[in-house]
Structures are given as structure tokens and as C-alpha cells.
Amino acid sequence: MWNAMAVVLLLALLGAGCRSSVDPDAPPDIRYGEDACDQCRMLISEPRYAAAYVTRQGEVRRFDDIGDMLLYDAAHGEEVLRFWVHDYATAAWLPAAQAVFVYSRALSTPMAHGIVAFGDPQPARELAARVQGEILSFAELRRRAAAGHLKVEHGPAGSHTHR
Amino acid sequence: MRRARCWAVVLGLLVGLRAPGWARTLVVSPQGPFTTPAAALAAAQAGDTIEVQGGTYAGPLVVDKRVRLVGRDWPVLDGGGRGTVVKLTAAGIVFSGFVIRGSGASLDQENSGIAVEAPDVVVAHNRLADTLFGIYLRQAPGSVIRGNVIDGKALPVPRRGDAIRVWYSNGVHITGNTVRRGRDVVLWYSTALSVRDNVVQDGRYGLHFMYCDDARIEHNLLSGNSVGAFLMYSRRLHLHRNTIAHNRGPSGYGVGLKDMDDAVLAANLFLDNRVGAFVDNSPREVTSTTRFQDNVFAFNDTGVSLLPSVRRNFFSNNSFIDNGEHVQVAGGGQLRGNVWRGNFWSDYAGFDADGDGTGDLPYRAERLFEDLLDRYPSLRLFLGSPAAQAIDFAARAFPLVRPQPKLVDPAPRMAPALPQGLPALPRPRRWPLALSATGLLAAGALLALFTRWPPRVPAPAAPPSGSDPMLAVKALTVRYGSLRAVAQVSFEVRAGEAVALWGPNGAGKTTVLRCLLGLLPYQGEVRVAGLDPRRQGKAARRHVGFVPQELHFHDDLSVQETLQLYARLKKAVPDAALLQRLGLAACLPQRVGELSGGMKQRLALAVALLADPPLLLLDEPTANLDAAARQDFLRLVAALRASGKTLIFSSHRQEEVLALADRVLVLDKGRLVADAAPAALRQLPAWQVTLRLHLPGDRLEAARATLAAHGYAAHRNGRSLCVAVPPGDRGRPIALLLEAGIPVPDFDLEPGNHEEA
Numbered sequence: 001m002w003n004a005m006a007v008v009l010l011l012a013l014l015g016a017g018c019r020s021s022v023d024p025d026a027p028p029d030i031r032y033g034e035d036a037c038d039q040c041r042m043l044i045s046e047p048r049y050a051a052a053y054v055t056r057q058g059e060v061r062r063f064d065d066i067g068d069m070l071l072y073d074a075a076h077g078e079e080v081l082r083f084w085v086h087d088y089a090t091a092a093w094l095p096a097a098q099a100v101f102v103y104s105r106a107l108s109t110p111m112a113h114g115i116v117a118f119g120d121p122q123p124a125r126e127l128a129a130r131v132q133g134e135i136l137s138f139a140e141l142r143r144r145a146a147a148g149h150l151k152v153e154h155g156p157a158g159s160h161t162h163r
Numbered sequence: 164m165r166r167a168r169c170w171a172v173v174l175g176l177l178v179g180l181r182a183p184g185w186a187r188t189l190v191v192s193p194q195g196p197f198t199t200p201a202a203a204l205a206a207a208q209a210g211d212t213i214e215v216q217g218g219t220y221a222g223p224l225v226v227d228k229r230v231r232l233v234g235r236d237w238p239v240l241d242g243g244g245r246g247t248v249v250k251l252t253a254a255g256i257v258f259s260g261f262v263i264r265g266s267g268a269s270l271d272q273e274n275s276g277i278a279v280e281a282p283d284v285v286v287a288h289n290r291l292a293d294t295l296f297g298i299y300l301r302q303a304p305g306s307v308i309r310g311n312v313i314d315g316k317a318l319p320v321p322r323r324g325d326a327i328r329v330w331y332s333n334g335v336h337i338t339g340n341t342v343r344r345g346r347d348v349v350l351w352y353s354t355a356l357s358v359r360d361n362v363v364q365d366g367r368y369g370l371h372f373m374y375c376d377d378a379r380i381e382h383n384l385l386s387g388n389s390v391g392a393f394l395m396y397s398r399r400l401h402l403h404r405n406t407i408a409h410n411r412g413p414s415g416y417g418v419g420l421k422d423m424d425d426a427v428l429a430a431n432l433f434l435d436n437r438v439g440a441f442v443d444n445s446p447r448e449v450t451s452t453t454r455f456q457d458n459v460f461a462f463n464d465t466g467v468s469l470l471p472s473v474r475r476n477f478f479s480n481n482s483f484i485d486n487g488e489h490v491q492v493a494g495g496g497q498l499r500g501n502v503w504r505g506n507f508w509s510d511y512a513g514f515d516a517d518g519d520g521t522g523d524l525p526y527r528a529e530r531l532f533e534d535l536l537d538r539y540p541s542l543r544l545f546l547g548s549p550a551a552q553a554i555d556f557a558a559r560a561f562p563l564v565r566p567q568p569k570l571v572d573p574a575p576r577m578a579p580a581l582p583q584g585l586p587a588l589p590r591p592r593r594w595p596l597a598l599s600a601t602g603l604l605a606a607g608a609l610l611a612l613f614t615r616w617p618p619r620v621p622a623p624a625a626p627p628s629g630s631d632p633m634l635a636v637k638a639l640t641v642r643y644g645s646l647r648a649v650a651q652v653s654f655e656v657r658a659g660e661a662v663a664l665w666g667p668n669g670a671g672k673t674t675v676l677r678c679l680l681g682l683l684p685y686q687g688e689v690r691v692a693g694l695d696p697r698r699q700g701k702a703a704r705r706h707v708g709f710v711p712q713e714l715h716f717h718d719d720l721s722v723q724e725t726l727q728l729y730a731r732l733k734k735a736v737p738d739a740a741l742l743q744r745l746g747l748a749a750c751l752p753q754r755v756g757e758l759s760g761g762m763k764q765r766l767a768l769a770v771a772l773l774a775d776p777p778l779l780l781l782d783e784p785t786a787n788l789d790a791a792a793r794q795d796f797l798r799l800v801a802a803l804r805a806s807g808k809t810l811i812f813s814s815h816r817q818e819e820v821l822a823l824a825d826r827v828l829v830l831d832k833g834r835l836v837a838d839a840a841p842a843a844l845r846q847l848p849a850w851q852v853t854l855r856l857h858l859p860g861d862r863l864e865a866a867r868a869t870l871a872a873h874g875y876a877a878h879r880n881g882r883s884l885c886v887a888v889p890p891g892d893r894g895r896p897i898a899l900l901l902e903a904g905i906p907v908p909d910f911d912l913e914p915g916n917h918e919e920a
Contacts, residue, residue: 043389
């Protein structure tokens with residue numbers, strides 16, 4: 001019995017203690033269809049909307065929507081080494097600081113934040129014109145999120161606000 | 164001139180504003196008069212009906228007038244793999260009876276089978292196949308989606324569209340639809356939705372609500388999805404009488420609640436999900452609550468999982484049945500500020516001395532292993548293992564390492580409450596008994612060769628070898644607080660024996676049986692086939708089949724579904740021959756709720772025998788049966804005994820004991836007062852009953868003499884005559900008196916021998 005207990009406790013300690021080292025300069029791993037968004041707990045299914053960040057402690061937070069990453073960041077204030085987003089056109093990872101963002105209520109993203117990212121400003125401008133969106137930098141999006149201005153309003157007849 | 168102008172105006176009004184009775188029906192068929200729906204639409208006016216007869220018509224179709232489009236003989240509208248197949252853009256359109264297929268596959272353009280962009284549209288009884296999005300409502304308040312069958316495109320889940328999407332559309336009714344292999348059913352930004360009687364299977368999110376206040380979700384079946392329903396950012400949502408089962412994706416929530424205020428979840432069945440209900444930041448506002456009441460959480464890996472920060476969740480009158488872990492604190496920690504009261508907990512080890520249906524001791528969820536599991540989910544691998552049991556044993560033995568209770572229910576229910584009238588579970592797809600009952604035996608060999616389910620069937624547990632007893636009990640003692648329910652009971656049962664636990668109510672029979680199953684804490688020693696049910700519970704229980712006194716089946720499941728469910732849990736395959744023998748083969752499709760008491764008891768026996776255990780425990784198995792059903796059931800049990808099963812059964816009916824038992828263990832107030840063959844017990848006072856005969860006063864002496872002449876020692880007690888009678892002989896004194904011409908106006912039977920006492 002005590003042997004069994006020792007094995008279990010050892011495994012528990014190993015499970016708690018083992019943490020793979022993360023390279024902040026490399027895009028993090030997301031297992032699509034398996035990993036859950038750290039903000040909303042839903043499964044992350046679509047790469048082009050998915051986002052992530054790496055903390056100074058080497059932990060990775062994963063999100064199904066760029067807006068959820070911004071909300072989580074604003075709420076938790078972790079020390080972040082690098083924010084990552086996907087190019088909406090190519091679904092390739094790119095550092096958020098180097099991306100151009102289109103923000104429009106007409107964009108149907110997984111959690112309805114309406115934010116997508118591009119590495120190339122030209123397709124971003126074309127999309128923004130098509131959906132009457134704003135072109136924003138990541139710094140501006142973070143500023144809005146921190147100020148509580150990045151929010152999803154309820155529908156025409158509703159009153160619920162998601163901050 | 165002026166008069167002519169007047170007439171022109173009147174005529175114009177008559178043409179433009181026709182009365183409803185003037186509405187026309189335009190017929191579309193390959194033979195004409197209109198050969199395409201678009202041609203009929205061009206000629207139609209608001210209020211007209213367009214009847215489209217069987218045939219295949221090319222899409223896309225845009226309906227921009229208030230018309231009724233009705234399909235006859237399932238006309239097909241084929242989008243040819245491009246764009247959206249049908250767009251409904253005028254208020255009040257009715258669109259029904261079509262097969263819609265072949266939308267484009269662009270998620271960006273949201274290619275759909277039917278797109279509705281106007282209020283008060285009815286989309287009913289259509290069949291959609293090979294469409295990316297199924298039915299898509301945008302700004303379509305007051306619309307109805309009813310009775311449609313929607314099969315998604317054969318694509319990987321992330322590339323599928325939503326089977327139903329409702330977007331900024333208040334007051335929509337979604338009723339009686341069947342959805343298979345979609346991505347999600349998405350309901351966003353819409354108030355006062357009604358979602359009833361739908362079946363949603365094999366998708367990602369059965370339902371996904373966001374920003375939808377005042378919705379009612381009733382009587383739906385959400386099964387086999389990654390998540391049954393994810394409910395977010397909404398208020399006053401009511402989730403009633405739904406069956407939410409087998410949702411086992413990576414997160415596998417039956418229902419997930421995120422930032423929900425004043426939600427009410429009542430009378431739902433959460434069955435076999437990874438997590439029955441997951442609660443995150445709900446309720447969100449300090450003035451709101453979440454109420455879980457009258458639900459059943461059964462056979463989930465985790466019944467309810469809550470983040471430690473949640474407060475103001477009220478759990479009342481729910482039944483937590485055999486979940487791997489009833490309640491989990493996600494990430495570990497303590498739950499505070501939630502209320503648990505009046506719930507049934509299948510691992511409750513207390514008692515109900517006053518018989519009011521509520522346990523006299525609180526239920527405490529305080530297993531040390533679960534506490535570790537909440538902190539380190541990777542330990543789930545060890546759930547139910549000897550190591551996990553060792554940890555819990557250590558916590559009981561050394562209270563210093565005992566965790567704080569996760570929750571305390573001060574008034575636990577003693578019996579579960581199962582909601583009635585729930586949606587039935589889907590028919591199993593790989594169920595070996597899907598063949599007709601009559602073909603069962605003949606198909607058995609083929610099924611054994613070809614069935615792929617269940618993947619691994621453990622071999623039946625073997626009886627102990629040599630001279631080892633099947634069951635050994637030494638100095639068994641159970642205390643409930645200051646009450647000693649079982650005191651120093653010792654006995655052995657050998658393989659193949661049939662042993663009765665006999666005694667009046669409260670003698671300790673059920674308590675002994677629950678100890679044999681490892682369900683109660685006890686002092687002393689119990690060995691089942693040499694295994695300790697406390698430390699080797701899983702291995703010990705493989706040797707045991709148990710038929711409880713109170714049956715807890717789900718009335719809406721069929722017999723077949725019930726057996727499938729338990730077979731899956733026991734990793735067993737039902738024995739077709741056994742079902743035939745138990746008389747169940749013919750009623751496999753029947754709902755359990757429609758079975759008689761006797762047939763339900765047979766079903767319980769079949770469930771107990773699923774893994775072919777050598778030892779069968781039966782707790783008052785005939786207590787709720789009428790005389791005929793009792794006899795039938797006893798015959799079945801006798802046949803099992805003859806086949807070599809070891810039987811231990813509790814009973815307070817002497818005739819059962821005489822008919823079945825090789826030995827009788829007589830319990831009285833928790834003590835074993837006799838261990839003997841049934842025949843040897845006839846003289847035991849507790850074994851006998853007293854027949855109290857109420858006779859005319861002037862015939863008392865004559866009656867006493869008559870009975871004495873036949874060997875009965877009767878004595879007077881006021882205006883009645885008492886005589887001790889053994890079981891099987893209770894009517895004979897009355898018959899003797901009647902033969903002697905002495906009337907017997909009334910009588911009573913009382914336990915025990917009053918004279919001896």
C-alpha cells in the first residue's frame with residue numbers, strides 16, 4: 001500500500017514540476033480541436049483566429065479569438081514576453097507586434113470580437129474597406145482592452161455587455 | 164375624364180391590394196406550367212402559394228416576396244457546390260418540404276443551405292444535406308425553424324459551418340429539428356429564444372449561446388457532441404428536461420456555463436459526459452444566482468466541475484449517481500458560498516433512522532484522492548485504482564491528512580429522484596442486440612465474430628479455488644453515530660451455496676450487503692473471493708452482481724438501451740441466451756417505464772449478471788412485487804442457483820427463505836442470532852408467527868380444545884385466541900376451526916411466538 005502511495009505522490013510531483021521550456025521566439029503549439037481557450041474554455045478550432053502569448057515564466061496561454069487574448073491580458077496582467085497571432089489570409093503565425101489588425105463588427109470571429117490580423121497591410125486595408133472596419137495596431141488594441149473599450153455589446157434588444 | 168381617372172385608381176387598388184381569398188397557387192414541375200421556382204416567383208405576388216413538385220431544380224433561389232413555397236414529393240434545390248442555395252429576404256415567407264443540397268464551402272462567405280434575412284419567416288420540414296451552414300437567420304426576428312433534418316458537409320469539424328445559426332433575431336422558435344454532423348448550433352445576440360424537442364448529435368457544440376437573454380431550452384437531446392451546450396454571457400436562461408449524454412470531446416462538458424446570470428437548470432439528465440456541468444464565473448453578478456434542481460448526474464467522469472471562485476450556485480434535489488467524481492473543484496482549492504441541500508449521493512454512507520427519506524448525517528465530499536485529483540488532473544489515470552483507495556484509506560486512518568470537505572450537504576436524500584418524460588437516448592449503432600429478439604440466438608455466433616464493440620471484455624471473474632470460501636466475514640461491525648447497526652457478525656459462504664439473511668426490518672440485512680459491496684465503512688474483515696472490498700474494491704466487485712431493493716432505472720430508456728449503458732460501464736457483452744432465459748429478449752425495444760414491476764426486477768437481474776459474476780447479492784428482491792411476479796422471479800433465481808451461482812439474499816419472507824436457501828443467517832438488531840438450515844429454524848421463536856383469532860366469546864373454549872386436539876398450544880388473550888404457527892402452516896388452524904363448525908370472523912398475523920416471549 002505504501003509503495004503505491006509513494007508512486008502516486010511521486011507522479012503527482014513530477015506532473016506538477018515538469019514544464020517544458022518554451023522558446024518565446026518560436027510560435028507556440030496549439031493542438032486544434034483539443035486545447036481549450038484560457039479565457040472562454042471553448043476548444044480552439046480555427047488557426048486563423050487563434051492567438052497565444054508566452055509569459056516570462058515560460059507558460060503559454062492559448063486563445064480561440066484575438067479578442068479573448070486581449071481581454072485575458074487586460075484582466076490578468078501577466079508579464080508577457082511575446083504575443084502571437086495568425087495571419088488571416090495565410091493562417092501563418094506572426095508576432096502580434098508586427099501585425100496589422102482589422103476590427104469590425106461585420107467580421108464573424110469565434111467569440112464575436114471581430115478582430116483579425118495580417119502580416120501585409122495591403123490585404124488588411126482591402127478587408128477593412130469591405131467590412132467598414134478600422135485598421136489598428138496591437139498596441140492600440142491593448143490600450144483599448146485595458147481601458148475597457150474593447151467589448152462586445154449585446155444585440156439590438158439586449159443589455160448584456162461582455163468586457 | 165375625371166370619372167375615367169377614378170375608375171383607373173379603383174382598378175389599380177384592386178390589382179395591387181388583393182384580398183387574401185384571391186391568392187393564387189402557382190405550380191412548378193418539370194412539365195410546367197412553370198418549370199423553375201424562379202419563373203413562378205417572377206410571376207407571383209405577395210400572398211400567393213408556389214407549389215413545387217418533385218424533381219431537381221438548380222439553385223440559387225432568392226425569394227423576395229411574401230409567398231408560401233411548398234414542396235410536394237421532395238423537390239430538390241441543388242446549389243451545385245456554389246454559394247448559398249436559398250435566400251429568403253421578405254417577411255412572412257413560408258418555406259417547406261424541400262431537399263436542399265450542394266451549397267458552396269466558403270466559411271468567409273458563410274455559404275448556407277437556407278439563409279433568412281427577414282422577420283417572421285417559417286422554415287419547416289426541409290431536408291438539408293451537403294450544405295456548409297444549414298439554416299442561417301440574420302436579423303430575422305419572430306421566425307420559426309421547425310421539423311427540419313440537417314446533415315452537415317462531410318468535412319473536418321473546423322471546416323464545417325454551423326447547422327443552425329441565429330444572429331440578431333429575437334423571439335425565434337427552433338422546434339423539432341434533427342441536426343447531425345454540423346459544427347455548432349449557434350444562437351447569438353437574440354433574446355427570448357425557444358429551443359424545444361430538437362436532436363443535435365455528432366457536432367462540436369450541440370448548442371452555443373452567447374448574449375441571449377430569457378431563452379428556454381426544453382426537451383432536447385444533445386448527444387455525442389464534443390460539448391452538449393456551451394451557455395455564455397446570457398441572463399435568465401432556463402434549461403429544462405433535456406437529455407445531455409455521451410458528450411465526450413476533449414473538454415467533454417454536458418453543459419458549460421460561462422458568465423451566466425440567473426440560469427435555472429432543472430430536471431435534466433446528464434449522462435456519461437466527461438463533465439456533466441462545468442461552471443465558470445457563473446453567476447457573474449453579485450445579485451444573481453444559478454440554480455441546479457431535480458437534475459440527474461449519472462455515470463459522468465465528473466458530475467459537476469466548478470472553478471473555486473464561483474459563488475451563489477444552489478444545488479437542490481439533484482441525484483448524483485456513480486460519477487467517477489461527483490463534484491470537482493477545477494484546479495483544486497475550496498468551494499465557498501454555494502449551497503448543497505437535499506441531493507442524492509450514491510456514495511452516501513449514512514442512514515435514515517426515522518425513515519423520512521433524508522439521511523440523518525450530512526453528506527461530506529472529502530476524499531483525499533479527489534482532492535489531489537482536482538489539483539493534478541493527470542492523476543485521473545489512477546482513479547479507482549488500489550493506489551487511490553490506499554490514499555483514501557490513509558486519510559480515514561490518519562485524520563491529520565484528511566482534506567477539508569469540498570462540500571457538505573446537510574440533508575442528503577436517501578433515494579434518487581429521476582425526472583420523467585425526458586427525450587429518449589438514440590438507438591445504439593454498434594449494439595450487438597440490434598437484431599430482432601427472435602434472431603438473437605441464431606445471430607449470436609456471427610455477432611461474436613464481427614462485433615467491434617465493446618473493444619475489450621474482461622473475462623468473467625472466477626470463483627475462488629480449492630477450499631477457500633466465496634465470502635468470509637469476521638467480526639463485522641457498523642456504527643452510525645451512537646447506533647450500532649451491525650455488531651460482531653461473522654459467517655462464511657462457500658461457492659454454490661444459497662444463503663438467506665433473514666430478519667425483520669431494521670435487523671441489519673441491507674447494511675451487511677452494503678458492506679460486502681464495499682459501500683459502507685465498517686470494522687472487522689470482509690473477503691469476497693479472497694479480496695478486500697475496501698482496498699481492492701474494483702477487483703472484488705467483479706465477482707459480485709447486485710440486485711438492489713429500490714431500482715433506479717431511467718424510465719425513458721428502452722430495455723436495450725439500459726442494458727447497453729450498463730454493459731458499457733461493466734465492459735461486458737450481454738449474453739443473449741441469458742436475456743432469453745430471463746424473458747427479456749422480446750421486450751428489448753420497450754421503454755423501461757412501460758415494464759411491470761416483475762419485468763423491471765428481471766432487468767435488474769440481467770444487469771447484475773452482465774459480467775457473469777459468480778456471486779449474486781439480492782436485497783429484498785421481491786419486496787415490491789405481487790404474488791404472481793414474486794413466484795416467477797423466485798423461479799429464475801432458483802435456476803441461477805442450480806446453475807452454480809452463489810447467492811446471498813436478504814428477505815423477511817419466510818417462504819422465500821424456505822424455497823431458496825441452503826442456510827439462513829437470522830439477524831436481530833444487528834446481531835447474528837442463528838446460522839442454520841431452514842428446517843432447523845422452525846422452532847425458533849423469531850421464526851414463528853402468532854395467529855391471533857378473533858372469535859365469538861362463547862366459542863373460545865371449544866376452539867382451544869379443537870386446536871389442542873391437533874397439537875396446537877393456543878392460549879386466550881382477552882376475547883381472542885393466540886396460537887404459534889410455523890411458516891407454511893398459517894392457514895391450518897383456521898381450516899380446523901371451520902371444519903369443527905366454529906366461525907372465524909377475523910384474525911391477525913403477528914411476528915414472533917408470543918407465548919415463548
